[in-house]
Amino acid sequence: MPDEAPRRPWLHSDRPVPRRVLRPLQEFLSTSAAGGVVLLVAIAVALLWANSPFSGGYERFWATRFAVSLGSWGIDENLRWWVNDGLMAPFFLLVGLEIKRELLTGELRDRRAALLPAAAALGGMIVPAIIYLALNAGDTGSRAWVSAMPTDIVVALGILTLAGTAAPPSLKPFLLTLAIVDDILTVLAIAVFSSQEVRWMPLLVALGSVAVALGMQRIHVRASAVYVVIGLMLWIALQRSGVSPALAGVLIGFLTPAVAFQRPRAVSVEAHRTADDTLDDPDPPDVDAPHWLRLAALSREAVSPLARVEHLLLPWVTLIVLPLFALANAGMALSGGAIAQAVHSRVALGLVFGRIVGKLVGIVLACWILVRAGVASLPSQAGWPHMVGVGAAAAAAFSVSLLVVDLTLPVELQVVAKIGILASVVLGGTIALAVFRAESRQSS
Numbered sequence: 001m002p003d004e005a006p007r008r009p010w011l012h013s014d015r016p017v018p019r020r021v022l023r024p025l026q027e028f029l030s031t032s033a034a035g036g037v038v039l040l041v042a043i044a045v046a047l048l049w050a051n052s053p054f055s056g057g058y059e060r061f062w063a064t065r066f067a068v069s070l071g072s073w074g075i076d077e078n079l080r081w082w083v084n085d086g087l088m089a090p091f092f093l094l095v096g097l098e099i100k101r102e103l104l105t106g107e108l109r110d111r112r113a114a115l116l117p118a119a120a121a122l123g124g125m126i127v128p129a130i131i132y133l134a135l136n137a138g139d140t141g142s143r144a145w146v147s148a149m150p151t152d153i154v155v156a157l158g159i160l161t162l163a164g165t166a167a168p169p170s171l172k173p174f175l176l177t178l179a180i181v182d183d184i185l186t187v188l189a190i191a192v193f194s195s196q197e198v199r200w201m202p203l204l205v206a207l208g209s210v211a212v213a214l215g216m217q218r219i220h221v222r223a224s225a226v227y228v229v230i231g232l233m234l235w236i237a238l239q240r241s242g243v244s245p246a247l248a249g250v251l252i253g254f255l256t257p258a259v260a261f262q263r264p265r266a267v268s269v270e271a272h273r274t275a276d277d278t279l280d281d282p283d284p285p286d287v288d289a290p291h292w293l294r295l296a297a298l299s300r301e302a303v304s305p306l307a308r309v310e311h312l313l314l315p316w317v318t319l320i321v322l323p324l325f326a327l328a329n330a331g332m333a334l335s336g337g338a339i340a341q342a343v344h345s346r347v348a349l350g351l352v353f354g355r356i357v358g359k360l361v362g363i364v365l366a367c368w369i370l371v372r373a374g375v376a377s378l379p380s381q382a383g384w385p386h387m388v389g390v391g392a393a394a395a396a397a398f399s400v401s402l403l404v405v406d407l408t409l410p411v412e413l414q415v416v417a418k419i420g421i422l423a424s425v426v427l428g429g430t431i432a433l434a435v436f437r438a439e440s441r442q443s444s
Helices: 016-029 032-050 055-062 079-104 111-136 140-148 153-166 171-193 200-218 224-241 245-255 264-277 289-300 305-329 336-343 346-373 384-395 399-408 411-443
Strands: 065-070 073-078
Touching (some): 032 305, 079 224, 079 245, 171 384, 224 245, 346 384
Antiparallel strands (some): 065 073
């Protein structure tokens, strides 16, 4: 009797290379820590490149012009712009998808369960912004106050993973929910406060693109290519309007359907019918291909577009887009003069104190108020030292903070701001790991 088990691909075979090299690498890349590790490696590479004998090549490379044109229309920008405003659009699309999923089926669906992390997110944004603005009131640097607020979920989850058993498992969903609420408010703040002078005609075209997407959904258009074209139109229109085109990703994420087109039972019935109507060894081999292609299309539609796009984007965003963003923006000359300038810069100090002190105090204080009032309780097996660790992990933000700095600050202030952001990543991660491990030793 022939073997009815599916044939294993080469990657899952018992050959030495897949078994000893590729599968362990694949397993690591599928963990939540992988994105944070790759991001940190990209930051290190950018810093080494910018401070090496080849440092001149760093800026020359990212200043390379790349143009896309069609007739009289065109975009001619450098590679750094294409990374920051182009490649970051899928990142914001993933953010939009995660926000919508959490609102519909995740922690944010249960208002009581979401109350504590939502309040923590709000406190962890307000206090850093106040500290930053207090140190930069009246200066040009005050325009970057939004950069003191975001939580970098990739880095924060990486810190929790590195903490291992010292961090209770309940902290992960708490931190995820906190980050989602943080993302919602940060995106709104970027859209309102960090955009350039708005041009209304392209903005109306962007709104028209959103209306077209809604209309396509209403008449049940399912072709992915249609929505890709609409997304590109939205991105171009926002780029022309003065609003950060990366925010097109968030809008498309909110528009992505969260309900599958096909019911699983209907697909199961069709699968049995297809298996009964086809041969195991047809001659010619592809005579039954139309049946199986139709079943493959139906099976694909048994998963919601939101889940499919999120599954497709997650590895690309965490392992390629964000590391490329870090590589393009984290490279800076860390000379004694630059560090001394950052130490005396109110922008850098505002970011460090805003993030390290503000995030930690804002998150812990918001949680304490709600727990004290009896309207919420701490995550299971977590104590107040663990919440201090969460606050420190949330302070280690990188990607969105750098993006806001790029949008709001003049070039001469961007270097000191980036040094402040890097310092907050190092300090936040170190404090969080130290707190988690100290609490673990004390409890054991």
